[in-house]
Each structure stands twice: as C-alpha cells, then as structure tokens.
Amino acid sequence: MTEIYQKLENIVKKEFISNSLIVRHAYSRVVDPVLQGIPDIVIRPKDAKEISEILKVANEENIPVIPRGGGDDEFGGSKPIGDGGIVLDMKRMDNVLKLDEDNLIVTVEAGISWGKLDEYLCHYGLYTGCMGPGSGMTASVGGGISHQSVGGGGCAKYGACTNQLVSLEVVLPNGDIIETGSQANKFSKIPFNRFGNGPDLAGLFCGDNGIMGVKTKVSLQVFPRPPxxxxxxxxxxxxxxxxxxxxxxxxxxxxxxxxxxxxxxxxxxxxxxxxxxxxxxxxxxxxxxxxxxxxxxxxxxxxxxxxxxxxxxxxxxxxxxxxxxxxxxxxxxxxxxxxxxxxxxHNLWGMVPALEPLSCECFVPANMYPTILDDIDQWDMEHAKDMEIFTKVTGMRPITGSGPIFLIDGNNVELTCGFTSFPSYYNGENHEGWDELNLKLWKSLMGMLTTKWGVQWYMMGEMASRIMAQLDAYLPDYYKTLKAIKKVLDPKNILSRGKFEFWGDGNK
Ligand SMILES: Cc1cc2nc3c(=O)[nH]c(=O)nc-3n(C[C@H](O)[C@H](O)[C@H](O)COP(=O)(O)OP(=O)(O)OC[C@H]3O[C@@H](n4cnc5c(N)ncnc54)[C@H](O)[C@@H]3O)c2cc1C
The missing domain is CATH 3.30.70.3450 (Alpha-Beta Plaits)
Structure with missing residues (x-):
C-alpha cells in the first residue's frame, strides 16, 4: 500500500492524506451504530483535477473510492462497504464560486454545507428555497444532490433540492470531467439552464448515492426571500x-x-x-x-x-x-x-442518551402514510420479543415510530421512520449479538415498507439500495439498464463499490 499511498500523496500533498488508525476509524461510520467499514486511506482533495488524478490511480490499482460530504447519511453510504478503499472527503471544497445576481444562480464547490451557503446568500436577501436536508448545518450540497435531499425547510413550496439544480461539474469514475446542461456547450458563458443540449445528463447524478461520479461543482437556482x-x-x-x-x-x-x-x-x-x-x-x-x-x-x-x-x-x-x-x-x-x-x-436523533437511530427515509403519497404508520405499529408489536432483549439490559424499550412527516412536491410526503435501539457496546459492556439483531430488525422493517407499500427510497445509503436488490424489488429491465449505465461509466466498479449490489455484495 505504501507505493499507492505515495502516488496519492503526490497528488494532494502530505497534510491532506492519512492512513492513521484514528483517522481511518473516524471515517468508518456514518450516523447509524451498526454499519462499519474501515477505509485504508482518507484523502481531502482541493479540486476536480486532483479528484480526476486520484480516480485514475484507483483504477490502475483497482481500489474502491467512496465520496463523502458531511457524513450525515443515516444508513451507510459515505463509508466503505466492508473494510478497505479510499474515502474521498469533499469538505475542503467548500467555497462559493460565483453568485449571478441577475439570473439568480449560485455556483458552489460541492463540499460546501447548506448552512454556509445560506448564510452567504442571506446577505443578498436570497435563499436556496429548499434549504437542503435537516442536517444542513453540516451536510454538503454534493451530498444533498446525491440524495435528492429535502427536509431542511421550504419543502412544500420548493420540493427536493435537486429541483433547483441548474448544472453540475462531475468527475466520472474513469477521471474524465464533464459539465451538464447549458454548460455542455463549450461556448456557454455562464450556467443558466439544466435542460437542453441533449438529454438531462445531470439527472443521472441526482440521487445516484455517489455511484456514477463525483460532483465537484454545483449551480443552483436561488430565490429572493419574500418579505x-x-x-x-x-x-x-x-x-x-x-x-x-x-x-x-x-x-x-x-x-x-x-x-x-x-x-x-x-x-x-x-x-x-x-x-x-x-x-x-x-x-x-x-x-x-x-x-x-x-x-x-x-x-x-x-x-x-x-x-x-x-x-x-x-x-x-x-x-x-x-x-x-x-x-x-x-x-x-x-x-x-x-x-x-x-x-x-440532530436533537431528535439523540433523544435519549445511548439510544441509537436505525432509520429509513422514503417518499409516499400523503393519503397513504396513516395506514403505513399503523403497519409500523403492528411491526413493532410483532417484534416485541426481540425488543425485550434490549429492554432487559437497558431498562428502556426501543422506540418505533416516525419523525416529522412533511409535505413535499406534489401530494407526496417525506416519511422518516424506524426505531431507536442500542449499540452492542452499552454502559461499559459489550453485548454479543446486539449488532446482528439490530441489523435483522432494521432490514425487516425496510423490507416490509418496500414490498408491502412500494415506498420510494430517495436517499439509499448502502442499506436501501442493497435491500431493493436483495428483495428483487427493482423491475428487472430497470435494474439491468442501471447496471449497464454503471458498467459503461465505471467498468472496474471503483466508485461506491457494493451499493445496489450490481456485482454482488462484497467490497472485493
Ligand atoms: C440529524 C439528521 C437529519 C437529517 N435530515 C434529513 C432531511 O431532512 N432530509 C434528507 O433528505 N436527509 C436528511 N438526513 C440525511 C442526510 O444528512 C442527508 O441526506 C444529506 O443530504 C447528506 O449529505 P452529506 O453531505 O452529509 O452526505 P454524505 O453522508 O457525506 O453522503 C451521502 C451520499 O452521497 C455521496 N456523496 C457525498 N458527496 C458527494 C459528491 N460530492 N459527489 C458524489 N457523491 C457524493 C456519498 O457517497 C453518499 O452515498 C439527515 C441526517 C441526520 C443525521
């Protein structure tokens, strides 16, 4: 690994790469307490060119690469599946590049947080409309676009943040750098429209959960904040x-x-x-x-x-x-x-100390959620025996339910549901079997929602995309087409290997 490390260090400089145990562990998890994958290397690039070079090395050496923004994903996603690989931390790329006040379009580096962007815009009487996700103080614009995020305010009026997307700069898994929308015309002076110059290629990267390319530059419509x-x-x-x-x-x-x-x-x-x-x-x-x-x-x-x-x-x-x-x-x-x-x-997630969220977030029609919530209650009762295993030790029963449910585009709502459980390391002791039990319960709940209700998982992390594949929930020709596109863009399956289980579930 040292030769590879050296090659990568030459690209980003010494202070922006690490293989220390503590850094690797810090990047081995996201929000949930169960899924963990420890990367070999963490690297913090400064621009698209560096990312392109990193991806070329990864292809030469057949090393998986996982993009990570704020790391606020709730079910895997911005950490490796299994151990190994490179985590590409995008948070160094956090600048506003241009505000076009005439055309109301802002262009940012993809690692900027929604909080930083909106703080900047408020000085001009503007805002992003959809304020990104509820985790927007730390979550990045690139992560939001990769997830179709919605929830940080303005959702009923503006819908998901991808609705406001004008153009993207993306580094493809092979290191090529493309721009979309109006920017696909090399003579275009400024980003101004998403649709045209051919099919909506930006759409391929919206909600892709980081499998099709690394977003480096994002142009978004912005709006005057009404008085x-x-x-x-x-x-x-x-x-x-x-x-x-x-x-x-x-x-x-x-x-x-x-x-x-x-x-x-x-x-x-x-x-x-x-x-x-x-x-x-x-x-x-x-x-x-x-x-x-x-x-x-x-x-x-x-x-x-x-x-x-x-x-x-x-x-x-x-x-x-x-x-x-x-x-x-x-x-x-x-x-x-x-x-x-x-x-x-952030408060809801940590409602009770040591109680850990195992959540799932999906879109459903607004007339459907009352019955879905009833079914989630039923699911909880059916799993009372499993829940008791935690209650006996902790004195607290895991709580199943839903967070805030809010209106988004059309007649749909965003439904955050799941249960809050306990990690295997609780109160100074390790409890064998708890992680496996949490995972079993989590999959069972997501499985029920997928197959009984046909919910739409919009942010898929690693859990939702793999569950869709494991349950054979995708229409076969849809899945085949998605896999074929991935194969063309990423023949060695370098980027976010293991998600969607196109070629099996492992990291190898
Ligand atoms: C407290 C809390 C509240 C939340 N509230 C909401 C909510 O209201 N609505 C909502 O939608 N979500 C919510 N989330 C989930 C999550 O935070 C969001 O989906 C958020 O947009 C993720 O952004 P991030 O920068 O943290 O992404 P990460 O977790 O870093 O990454 C998310 C995915 O995108 C990929 N990715 C990240 N950056 C890039 C890039 N530049 N190029 C390509 N791929 C990339 C990663 O590989 C991963 O698959 C919440 C999470 C928490 C912890």
Whole structure:
C-alpha cells in the first residue's frame, strides 16, 4: 500500500492524506451504530483535477473510492462497504464560486454545507428555497444532490433540492470531467439552464448515492426571500394521523403555496417532552399530535389571504391553534425564524442518551402514510420479543415510530421512520449479538415498507439500495439498464463499490 499511498500523496500533498488508525476509524461510520467499514486511506482533495488524478490511480490499482460530504447519511453510504478503499472527503471544497445576481444562480464547490451557503446568500436577501436536508448545518450540497435531499425547510413550496439544480461539474469514475446542461456547450458563458443540449445528463447524478461520479461543482437556482411570512402551530384532535393527512390533501387541492406543512406524531411529542426536548410544549395539558405551517408572501394582503385559507382548512378539521409565540408552543416560528429546521433533527436523533437511530427515509403519497404508520405499529408489536432483549439490559424499550412527516412536491410526503435501539457496546459492556439483531430488525422493517407499500427510497445509503436488490424489488429491465449505465461509466466498479449490489455484495 505504501507505493499507492505515495502516488496519492503526490497528488494532494502530505497534510491532506492519512492512513492513521484514528483517522481511518473516524471515517468508518456514518450516523447509524451498526454499519462499519474501515477505509485504508482518507484523502481531502482541493479540486476536480486532483479528484480526476486520484480516480485514475484507483483504477490502475483497482481500489474502491467512496465520496463523502458531511457524513450525515443515516444508513451507510459515505463509508466503505466492508473494510478497505479510499474515502474521498469533499469538505475542503467548500467555497462559493460565483453568485449571478441577475439570473439568480449560485455556483458552489460541492463540499460546501447548506448552512454556509445560506448564510452567504442571506446577505443578498436570497435563499436556496429548499434549504437542503435537516442536517444542513453540516451536510454538503454534493451530498444533498446525491440524495435528492429535502427536509431542511421550504419543502412544500420548493420540493427536493435537486429541483433547483441548474448544472453540475462531475468527475466520472474513469477521471474524465464533464459539465451538464447549458454548460455542455463549450461556448456557454455562464450556467443558466439544466435542460437542453441533449438529454438531462445531470439527472443521472441526482440521487445516484455517489455511484456514477463525483460532483465537484454545483449551480443552483436561488430565490429572493419574500418579505412577509406567517407561521402557526396547531394541536391535532384524536386520529391525528388521518386528520393531518386530510389537511395536507386539502391544502394541495386548494392550491395554496404553503412553504412548509409538517406533522409531528403524538409519540414524538410525548417522548420529546419527557426528555426535555420541547420546552415550548411542556405546559400543554394534552400531549397530542401537532401540525404546523409556514407561508410566505410579497405583501401583507397576500399573506393574510393565505393565512385565512389555511386556517379555515385546519380549524375545520377540529384542530386547536396554539399562541403566536415560541413559548406558547408555536414551533413553526422557531422552525422558520430561528432556523430550527437545522436544529431539529440532530436533537431528535439523540433523544435519549445511548439510544441509537436505525432509520429509513422514503417518499409516499400523503393519503397513504396513516395506514403505513399503523403497519409500523403492528411491526413493532410483532417484534416485541426481540425488543425485550434490549429492554432487559437497558431498562428502556426501543422506540418505533416516525419523525416529522412533511409535505413535499406534489401530494407526496417525506416519511422518516424506524426505531431507536442500542449499540452492542452499552454502559461499559459489550453485548454479543446486539449488532446482528439490530441489523435483522432494521432490514425487516425496510423490507416490509418496500414490498408491502412500494415506498420510494430517495436517499439509499448502502442499506436501501442493497435491500431493493436483495428483495428483487427493482423491475428487472430497470435494474439491468442501471447496471449497464454503471458498467459503461465505471467498468472496474471503483466508485461506491457494493451499493445496489450490481456485482454482488462484497467490497472485493
Ligand atoms: C440529524 C439528521 C437529519 C437529517 N435530515 C434529513 C432531511 O431532512 N432530509 C434528507 O433528505 N436527509 C436528511 N438526513 C440525511 C442526510 O444528512 C442527508 O441526506 C444529506 O443530504 C447528506 O449529505 P452529506 O453531505 O452529509 O452526505 P454524505 O453522508 O457525506 O453522503 C451521502 C451520499 O452521497 C455521496 N456523496 C457525498 N458527496 C458527494 C459528491 N460530492 N459527489 C458524489 N457523491 C457524493 C456519498 O457517497 C453518499 O452515498 C439527515 C441526517 C441526520 C443525521
């Protein structure tokens, strides 16, 4: 390995490459406690040219390479499958390259975080619309595009972050560097449109989970932040799942361009309050499900009209409005004004110390999620015996359920569900078999959602893409076509080897 290390070091310089044990372990996991793969080398390139050279070496030596942005993936993805390979840490490439204020397009290096980008844009009265994922303080724009991310605010109005994509610069697995959209014309002066000059090649890299190329430069549409906004929170009546779903459908049917519309189930409300996570709701006598909205407008009159229409729908569904201030329980205000959309999930994930998330995130139609949630409850009951194994030792039962459910493009919602369990190393002791049990349960839940409901996994990490393959869930000709494209772009399967299980599940 030392000769290869030397070749790579010559590309990036000494301080941007490491094979030390501590660094390799630091890059061996993402958010979940179960999946681990320890890379041989971690490397932090500064530009597309360096990445191209790294990929050429990887091809010569047949070494897998895994791109990593913020490393906020929840189920593998930005770490190797099995041990070995090179992790390509993109976070050094975190600059804004150009803001085209006339055409409202920003061009950034792919390793920049959504937080840094939006902080920059706010000085110009602009924002990214979809604020990336809920992990946007650390998650990168390149990771978001690779995942079709949505969730960090603005989802009901703008949809997933890939909707705003104008063009990409991508280093292909063989080291070639391409640009997409208007930039495919070498005479084009500036990125200005995604579609045209041939098929939408950028689409191939959206949601690819890092298998088709390394995104190095991203041009996104940006938007003027409207001067008026209203944000309200409501307590749902009983049957909160059905009622919240009905509200979402009604809002879409009326064509109100709500910015965010989010449902938080009663379980999260109760457990979150017990854990001191939601001080704004502690005084509420009824700990029921919550629904909240944010709406934006260009004038006070427009805003009031939208608020009137939204309130009518929500109050007709027997919800109870909470007061206007955050201390009254108005989480919508915190979410929008204090950028709670980027603070929310990190707390939820660590709701109880040592309780680890084994989550799955998918898109489903808004009229479907109440029944899916019922099925998830049923799944939990059917696995009570397994859950008891953890409860006996920890005194706490793993919690199954869903995080916030929010309206995205069309009539769809983003459904974050799963269970919070315990890692095998708990309270100073190693508990044999726990990792395997967690993995078994996790796969079982994702399997149920895949085969019974046909949910759409949008960020696939390593878990979802492999489960789709293992369960034979892809239409055969779709899978064959995807595999053929991968083969053309990446004949040695260098990039993100093992995802989608095109050529088996291993890292070799
Ligand atoms: C607390 C928390 C909240 C979250 N909330 C949301 C949410 O609301 N919505 C949502 O969609 N997701 C959410 N996520 C999941 C995840 O953070 C997002 O999907 C995020 O966009 C990942 O970005 P990242 O930079 O961390 O990507 P990473 O985890 O580093 O990588 C994700 C995938 O993209 C690939 N990749 C990364 N950068 C590149 C690149 N430049 N070129 C090619 N491939 C690349 C990786 O190989 C990997 O497959 C959340 C995660 C956490 C921990």
């Amino acid at each position: 008026f906004a209203a944000y309200k929170t409501f307590l749902l009546p009983r049957k909160d799942r059905q009622v919240s779903s009905q509200i979402m459908l009604d809002v879409r049917r009326k064509g109100i361009d709500v910015y965010d519309l989010m449902y938080i189930m009663d379980l999260i409300m109760r457990v979150g309050c017990d854990q001191g996570m939601f001080p704004m709701w502690e005084q509420l006598k009824k700990k029921r499900g919550i629904i909240f909205y944010t709406v934006e407008a260009n004038s006070e009159a427009e805003l009031q009209e939208k608020v009137k229409q939204l309130d009518t729908i929500i109050l007709d569904n027997k919800c109870e409005a909470l007061g206007p201030e955050i201390s009254d329980g108005n989480i919508a205000k915190w979410h929008y004004v204090e950028q709670g959309h980027w603070q929310f999930y």
